[in-house]
Amino acid sequence: RQLTTTKNLASRLRQPGEPTGPxxxxxxxxxxxxxxxxxxxxxxxxxxxxxxxxxxxxxxRKGEYKAKGPIAGHSPS
Structure with a gap:
């Protein structure tokens, strides 16, 4: 026995942009x-x-900083 509703739904393809369900x-x-x-x-x-x-x-601030002596942990080379 075949269901005619599934046959009708299967033959109709969904178009792009069409809702997939109600x-x-x-x-x-x-x-x-x-x-x-x-x-x-x-x-x-x-x-x-x-x-x-x-x-x-x-x-x-470019001219504000004046170094006072050597910087700790820095050795000029």
Whole structure:
């Protein structure tokens, strides 16, 4: 005895993007890629401000350190 419902289901192939079951969402839904570079600007701004601030601190401290005698554990050669 053959079941006609399984025969009908087997003959129908699932199309790409079609849900696999009654309560399952499609397996691969994609949103269109964003063409706006606006999402990158906050990171570029933070990086630039950090680099600028670090350089200012380094330049400010450039002349502050004065070595007083030999450094312990260091032998000049």
């Amino acid at each position: 309560n399952e969402p499609p397996s691969h839904t994609t949103s269109p890629p964003s063409k706006s570079p606006l999402k990158v600007w906050p990171f570029i701004l933070i990086f630039a401000l950090g680099t600028f601030g670090f350089k200012k601190i380094v330049d400010q």
